[in-house]
Amino acid sequence: MVTDKYQPVPQPTPETQHFWDGTLAGELRLQRCSECSHVYFPPRPFCPDCAARKVEVFTASGKATLYSYVINHRAPKGWEAPYSIAVVELAEGPRMMTNIVDCDQTPEALELDMDLEVTFEKLTDSISLPKFKPAGGSQ
Numbered sequence: 001m002v003t004d005k006y007q008p009v010p011q012p013t014p015e016t017q018h019f020w021d022g023t024l025a026g027e028l029r030l031q032r033c034s035e036c037s038h039v040y041f042p043p044r045p046f047c048p049d050c051a052a053r054k055v056e057v058f059t060a061s062g063k064a065t066l067y068s069y070v071i072n073h074r075a076p077k078g079w080e081a082p083y084s085i086a087v088v089e090l091a092e093g094p095r096m097m098t099n100i101v102d103c104d105q106t107p108e109a110l111e112l113d114m115d116l117e118v119t120f121e122k123l124t125d126s127i128s129l130p131k132f133k134p135a136g137g138s139q
């Protein structure tokens, strides 16, 4: 999908470092509130539900379903169209914006609620991006 280095590279912050350490290690890491058990994304140092500051990081299953998407046919520089911009619903509950890869970028191939699994695309030596592909291998 990415054809050169024009894609902006995420800059980890103290709040998001655990997430980027995880993707680099091939793990999708989420946070869970120790007070109310709410699981959330994106990373933040307090629970978005009850504001508790006691939260823990854990490794998610990497399983998700396709919640919504658009297919972009007008690629910005450095990208190859068409490609999907999707929102997936993780098995643990939170939704995440991502791309669906390893399948045709068509409405026929991208069915809402289809089972997905995380995969990681190495962008630089310190950043890998979480992407999602059809569960059970490429189609």
Ligand SMILES: [Zn+2]
Pocket (backbone or CB within 6 Å): 033, 034, 035, 036, 037, 038, 047, 048, 049, 050, 051, 052
């Ligand atoms: Zn909470």
